[in-house]
Amino acid sequence: MTDASTVSASRDRVAGHLVGREREIELTLAAVAAGRDIVLEGPPGTSKTTMLRAITNEWGIPLMFVEGNADLTPAKLVGHHNPSRVLREDYSPDNFVPGPLTEAMQTGGFLYIEEFNRAPDDTLNTLLTAMADRRLAIPRVGMIEALPTFRVIASMNPYDNVGTTKLSSSITDRLNRLSVDYQDAPAEESIVRLRAKPTSAIADRLVGDAVAVTRATREHPYIRQGSSVRGAIDLVAVAEQLAGLRSIASSDHERYTELVYDAMVVALSGRIHIDEAVDITPEAVLREIWEDRFVLEPAMAKPG
Numbered sequence: 001m002t003d004a005s006t007v008s009a010s011r012d013r014v015a016g017h018l019v020g021r022e023r024e025i026e027l028t029l030a031a032v033a034a035g036r037d038i039v040l041e042g043p044p045g046t047s048k049t050t051m052l053r054a055i056t057n058e059w060g061i062p063l064m065f066v067e068g069n070a071d072l073t074p075a076k077l078v079g080h081h082n083p084s085r086v087l088r089e090d091y092s093p094d095n096f097v098p099g100p101l102t103e104a105m106q107t108g109g110f111l112y113i114e115e116f117n118r119a120p121d122d123t124l125n126t127l128l129t130a131m132a133d134r135r136l137a138i139p140r141v142g143m144i145e146a147l148p149t150f151r152v153i154a155s156m157n158p159y160d161n162v163g164t165t166k167l168s169s170s171i172t173d174r175l176n177r178l179s180v181d182y183q184d185a186p187a188e189e190s191i192v193r194l195r196a197k198p199t200s201a202i203a204d205r206l207v208g209d210a211v212a213v214t215r216a217t218r219e220h221p222y223i224r225q226g227s228s229v230r231g232a233i234d235l236v237a238v239a240e241q242l243a244g245l246r247s248i249a250s251s252d253h254e255r256y257t258e259l260v261y262d263a264m265v266v267a268l269s270g271r272i273h274i275d276e277a278v279d280i281t282p283e284a285v286l287r288e289i290w291e292d293r294f295v296l297e298p299a300m301a302k303p304g
């Protein structure tokens with residue numbers, strides 16, 4: 001799994017499942033093929049899960065998800081003894097219910113911990129020990145040895161500042177890290193085409209507009225965190241349905257642009273996070289973004 005030609009063939013096959021991301025795929029594969037664990041740091045919707053799923057499918061191993069939060073105790077990660085069976089039969093390895101860490105170690109899977117920086121310190125320490133030793137001593141169960149493909153992959157959102165802790169340097173010094181950011185507009189348009197699978201005649205116009213207004217949410221001064229490409233995917237899907245319901249053609253400029261605004265409200269208003277210091281509704285901010293695209297600079301948004 002780790003000789004150069006095998007890894008390079010893996011890289012090419014994994015790349016076939018994603019739009020772009022060649023560099024991120026190559027760097028992540030290099031880390032995991034080297035036997036290392038890694039933190040992927042980036043905003044939501046930036047292909048972290050898609051990439052990991054493609055890699056674990058390529059390797060034929062499980063991908064296990066865990067969400068990092070204050071309730072993620074070491075016991076939840078490692079597993080627990082079934083309490084009613086313990087009462088009946090006493091502690092035994094048989095009535096141990098493995099948690100995701102133990103399961104990933106035993107099956108040689110990737111344990112994917114989202115929002116890693118929300119997990120409590122003692123949980124992070126348990127993880128670091130498992131990562132360093134590649135085995136885990138579980139009281140009343142014994143020593144669990146990790147299969148060779150076991151990895152811990154963590155993710156963090158750099159915009160996330162509520163309920164997170166800054167990782168201590170004793171933790172960060174034990175981790176590899178890769179930052180992933182939004183892709184460029186042509187790549188996002190390809191992603192939207194791939195995922196929304198637009199079929200109608202106005203789809204071409206919609207894809208470009210959806211990606212443009214979604215990207216504008218990431219630049220707007222009142223928005224702390226804008227929408228990922230997921231917003232653009234949903235915008236196109238919703239707008240296509242609306243166009244059908246209202247019998248609108250893309251050549252009907254005025255009705256088309258109103259349709260885009262309505263679809264923006266549905267697809268984007270819940271996905272943008274307004275700056276706490278500003279008193280404005282998501283709908284009003286979206287209206288501004290819409291005006292920028294369709295009223296102030298209409299040439300940008302004309303078809304063709």
Ligand SMILES: Nc1ncnc2c1ncn2[C@@H]1O[C@H](COP(=O)(O)OP(=O)(O)OP(=O)(O)O)[C@@H](O)[C@H]1O
Nearest residue numbers: 018019020021043044045046047048049050051191
């Ligand atoms: N490069 C890409 N190629 C193909 N599809 C992509 C790509 N990037 C994102 N997508 C699509 O966009 C959506 C979000 O991607 P994904 O779930 O991988 O993001 P994520 O980084 O795991 O987000 P989160 O941090 O919120 O979990 C999915 O529907 C995915 O299929």
Ligand SMILES: [Mg+2]
Nearest residue numbers: 045048049050
């Ligand atoms: Mg994900």
